[in-house]
Amino acid sequence: MSAKSFILKTLLAFTISLFLTGCSNDKPAFPDEPGYKPTPYEIEIPYAFPTKLNIPNDNPMTEEGVALGRFLFYDGRLSGRTHPDSLMSCSTCHIQENNFEPGIDHPVFEGGFVHGLTGQQTHHVVLPLVNLVWNHSGYGWNGGIYKNNDNPNFRTIEDFVRIAVMASDEMDGDTNQVKALFQSLDGYPELFYKAFGSQQITFNNIEKAIAQFVRTFVSAEAKIDRYLRGEEQLSQPELNGFILFTTEEGADCFHCHGGFGNPLFTTHLFYNNGKDTVFDDLADRFAITGDIMDKGVYKAPTLRNISLGGPYMHDGRFETLDEVIDFYSHHLQVSEQVDPLMHHLLRGGVQLTPNEKADLKAFISTLHDENFLKNPAYSKPKKFPDEP
Amino acid sequence: MLVIPGCKKTEEATAFGDFSLKVKHEVEGEALKTDALIYTNAAGNRYMVTEIQWFISDIQLIKEDGEALGITQNVDENIFYIDTDIEETHTINSSYPIPSGNYSGIHFTFGLDKEANKSHRFVNPPESFMFWPEYLGGGYHYMKLNGKWINETGAIEPFNFHLGIGQEYDEGGKSGYDLFEFGDRGHYQHCDGYMPPQKLNSVTAFIHNNFSLKLPLNFTIKTGEPVEIDLIMNIEKWFYGYKVYDHDVWGGAIMQQQEAMDIACRNGVEAFSLRSEK
Numbered sequence: 001m002s003a004k005s006f007i008l009k010t011l012l013a014f015t016i017s018l019f020l021t022g023c024s025n026d027k028p029a030f031p032d033e034p035g036y037k038p039t040p041y042e043i044e045i046p047y048a049f050p051t052k053l054n055i056p057n058d059n060p061m062t063e064e065g066v067a068l069g070r071f072l073f074y075d076g077r078l079s080g081r082t083h084p085d086s087l088m089s090c091s092t093c094h095i096q097e098n099n100f101e102p103g104i105d106h107p108v109f110e111g112g113f114v115h116g117l118t119g120q121q122t123h124h125v126v127l128p129l130v131n132l133v134w135n136h137s138g139y140g141w142n143g144g145i146y147k148n149n150d151n152p153n154f155r156t157i158e159d160f161v162r163i164a165v166m167a168s169d170e171m172d173g174d175t176n177q178v179k180a181l182f183q184s185l186d187g188y189p190e191l192f193y194k195a196f197g198s199q200q201i202t203f204n205n206i207e208k209a210i211a212q213f214v215r216t217f218v219s220a221e222a223k224i225d226r227y228l229r230g231e232e233q234l235s236q237p238e239l240n241g242f243i244l245f246t247t248e249e250g251a252d253c254f255h256c257h258g259g260f261g262n263p264l265f266t267t268h269l270f271y272n273n274g275k276d277t278v279f280d281d282l283a284d285r286f287a288i289t290g291d292i293m294d295k296g297v298y299k300a301p302t303l304r305n306i307s308l309g310g311p312y313m314h315d316g317r318f319e320t321l322d323e324v325i326d327f328y329s330h331h332l333q334v335s336e337q338v339d340p341l342m343h344h345l346l347r348g349g350v351q352l353t354p355n356e357k358a359d360l361k362a363f364i365s366t367l368h369d370e371n372f373l374k375n376p377a378y379s380k381p382k383k384f385p386d387e388p
Numbered sequence: 389m390l391v392i393p394g395c396k397k398t399e400e401a402t403a404f405g406d407f408s409l410k411v412k413h414e415v416e417g418e419a420l421k422t423d424a425l426i427y428t429n430a431a432g433n434r435y436m437v438t439e440i441q442w443f444i445s446d447i448q449l450i451k452e453d454g455e456a457l458g459i460t461q462n463v464d465e466n467i468f469y470i471d472t473d474i475e476e477t478h479t480i481n482s483s484y485p486i487p488s489g490n491y492s493g494i495h496f497t498f499g500l501d502k503e504a505n506k507s508h509r510f511v512n513p514p515e516s517f518m519f520w521p522e523y524l525g526g527g528y529h530y531m532k533l534n535g536k537w538i539n540e541t542g543a544i545e546p547f548n549f550h551l552g553i554g555q556e557y558d559e560g561g562k563s564g565y566d567l568f569e570f571g572d573r574g575h576y577q578h579c580d581g582y583m584p585p586q587k588l589n590s591v592t593a594f595i596h597n598n599f600s601l602k603l604p605l606n607f608t609i610k611t612g613e614p615v616e617i618d619l620i621m622n623i624e625k626w627f628y629g630y631k632v633y634d635h636d637v638w639g640g641a642i643m644q645q646q647e648a649m650d651i652a653c654r655n656g657v658e659a660f661s662l663r664s665e666k
Contacts, residue, residue: 050512136513246521248641254521261507261519293423340438340534340546343640
């Protein structure tokens with residue numbers, strides 16, 4: 001081989017090796033840190049549940065994101081403060097054993113009506129955080145947080161986090177203060193790196209982590225689910241109640257609140273269910289759509305775990321399930337906005353007898369999912385990242 | 389010099405075209421206006437429609453020689469949900485190129501037939517929200533036509549004109565479950581023909597109320613010239629034809645009233661028509 005040929009071949013090999021050993025995505029941002037390699041988190045679809053999930057493209061679920069979100073959900077410093085009297089997090093109002101609602105017997109929030117750090121009561125009562133990953137129709141009692149909203153700040157569960165932190169009737173906080181606080185806490189920057197690839201904490205990533213955690217809340221192990229899978233039979237009263245639930249001549253709940261073919265036990269859609277004749281709530285569905293027929297219209301929430309207790313309806317007017325069943329039986333109010341699915345309207349309601357009411361209640365109790373209410377994966381962590 | 393011989397076609401390839409069905413909802417020849425109390429049916433009920441949600445299935449194009457071609461290659465995909473509130477559902481496209489040629493009609497099934505109408509075949513909304521309760525036969529609603537009418541007392545009353553699998557009940561009062569109090573319904577208007585079933589009486593039979601139609605229309609499919617045909621639901625025709633359907637007779641709910649659903653479906657065979665834009 002001539003010298004010229006050797007040099008050309010060496011140069012060629014060197015050029016090729018440069019090409020093959022170009023930049024790698026695994027290069028750590030900090031020399032001492034392991035590479036950013038998030039682990040995808042797969043939601044297991046329960047029997048007969050929808051397969052389409054509402055997960056934004058810019059926030060795919062990861063084990064690391066969910067783990068971080070669990071800390072943030074329960075960390076009272078989400079309020080941006082450290083004084084014990086000023087701590088507030090999602091879990092202050094969203095209590096797992098109460099279906100992620102406050103619960104009617106809350107020691108601080110009397111009757112389950114919550115208020116923020118300023119003492120101001122929230123406009124509507126708290127909605128449960130159950131199976132939200134299957135909601136494509138808008139979050140909140142009026143669905144004001146929805147996917148194709150022209151306003152990009154009101155589209156997803158992530159946006160709820162920002163709203164909760166800033167709202168005067170919730171944490172009354174400052175997002176800059178919140179992110180600076182978490183930046184200063186040992187352990188958190190590293191968790192943010194593992195979840196999002198940067199130790200520089202942004203409020204956007206705080207929102208994303210909490211949203212990922214909330215999306216993991218799946219309730220699908222109630223007695224009704226075992227019945228739907230053919231694993232367990234319902235009792236006679238429960239079967240009677242199921243028939244009442246799913247027949248127009250019975251209690252007629254199913255068109256809005258699901259059943260065998262819709263195990264979410266909600267359509268996530270919005271209805272005027274005949275509670276009132278005068279509509280003066282400035283935050284009903286009309287506030288979102290501007291359609292006069294949406295006055296007094298609110299979301300039909302899931303009935304999973306509602307046998308735990310109230311308060312029920314958007315304003316918490318009913319304390320007990322008995323009151324709700326009585327309302328639908330005898331006390332519907334006529335207005336032009338009442339949804340046509342409420343076709344027993346002119347009779348005042350579905351006119352259930354006492355035995356029928358008891359059977360209906362027995363059926364609703366089969367939607368109680370103790371596994372969900374006690375699942376350690378959704379519970380408060382034993383300690384926070386900065387605790388020894 | 390290198391010469392590369394070109395390909396030579398030995399026979400004409402079959403030409404294909406595209407086909408779309410445009411679904412329209414009309415009353416007396418005019419596009420449906422929802423939430424407007426402006427219509428009067430054959431029974432004299434003044435009424436409005438708030439929304440219509442329904443299934444059409446087994447759509448086939450009938451060639452001049454009588455051969456029928458499904459508009460999807462997979463028969464399981466030949467089921468379409470239509471919703472007056474969701475515009476995208478008003479256009480049904482063939483899922484593969486349709487052979488060119490002359491066609492003489494379109495066949496379809498209103499709702500789903502017995503084989504197709506199985507529970508849990510749809511798990512995602514909006515289709516899953518059309519589920520028909522197991523106790524009433526399972527599967528799915530063929531149609532929810534919701535609205536309100538002015539009843540004979542002058543009050544505006546909601547109606548749910550819901551069609552699907554019907555039931556026969558053991559009217560002898562024998563229940564598959566323990567007897568319970570039926571309850572006082574004396575204050576509630578019993579209309580002629582309306583027989584509310586004992587809520588927990590045994591169901592002795594299910595009736596599949598779907599129907600299929602073959603509507604004539606001559607049209608030609610050519611390569612490069614997409615064909616659009618209007619399929620019109622003439623809403624007023626649900627309420628007359630076989631028999632006049634009176635909301636004051638049947639009340640606001642018919643899912644458990646086979647006699648009412650039977651009338652509705654027999655009227656319904658006349659409720660559809662085709663229209664070519666050309």
